[in-house]
Amino acid sequence: MKLHEPVPGGPCWTELGTSDLEAAKRFYTKLFGWRPETDPRREAGGYTIARLGDAAVAALSPLYQQDQPVAWNVSFAVRDADAAVRQVTAAGGAVLQGATDVFAAGRFVVAADPTGAVFQLWQQRSFPGAGLFNAPGSLGWVELLTRDPERAADFYTTVFGWSVTASEHYPQWGIDGADFGGMVTMDDKFPHEVPAHWLPYFAVADVDTAAVDTTDGGGTVLMEPTSPPDGPRIAVLRDPQGAMFGVYRSDYER
Structure with missing residues (x-):
């Protein structure tokens, strides 16, 4: 993504809620x-907190509620969590x-958009959020x-002021011209x-190696490594x- 640090309205953090914290630590460390x-x-x-060098990059935690699914969650930065709550509810x-x-x-909120997708506000x-973006790991x-991209686009552009590129196949979210994500219509x-x-995507040096390492570590490849037009090589793992996440080939240079 074109963002290199947390900014208001943009993704600032991702955290895993898992049924086996120690196993998750071992899997993602490897x-x-x-x-x-x-x-x-x-x-x-x-x-x-998971770190690369001194930089905090993600978090892993036990499941805190009985009905909480095993899943990765994405947090978006806001200036005022209480004001953001009002914006979320006003937008549906x-x-x-x-x-x-x-x-x-900091102060956080767990919310859901009108189509049912859960996200967090921070x-x-x-603590500003991730100290490193776009680098491997x-x-x-x-x-x-x-399943309802039009309703989702209306919601997020209203709450966060995001831009949405006019693409039938893969609209992309952006802030001030900096794209940071996309939208897939579930068919x-x-x-x-x-x-x-x-779904968070993590940068890796080699997508095919990450897919092999995932299966070797007891995970599953949900979408085989592929190279979409005009995009980096990706896979969904x-x-x-049971937590899903994506990986993509990074061209990051310090």
Whole structure:
């Protein structure tokens, strides 16, 4: 994506809710080279920051609620979480968890768009979000999969002021001309029970190697490595606990 740091309205963080935190640490450490650091405070509930070097790039956590699915979640930066809650509901979305303080790090909200896709809002205090984008092992793209793209586009452009490129096959989200994600229309090829959702894509040096490493680590390849027109090589994978994520070939240079 064309963003290189968290900006208001843009993706700033991604975190995994998993049924087996220790297994997830092992899987993603081997796949992406992450260095997991679990918050020792009891009230943090096992929340673990994944780092590349000194940069925080993602988080892994246990499931905090009985009905919480194993899944990756995407957070978008906002200046005021409470104001954002009002914007979400006014635009037809739902608030699943109201604005909540996370120690001194910031304030977050769990919400759903009108098509059912769950996402998070993050108002930074001491923690702005990911310290690295687009480099191998870090977040580099976010994708909305929905059965009602027109309604989704109306919602997100209203709440965040995003631009949407006029593409029938793959509209892209942007902020001030900087594209950071896309939208896929879920058709009959998607099982009915799969809800609308946000899918994070992580940059890798080699997509085919990442696919092999995923299966070797007990995961599954959901979409084989492919090279779409005018885009990098990509694949969609699933970890051993069932969380889906994407990878793409990065041309990142420091």
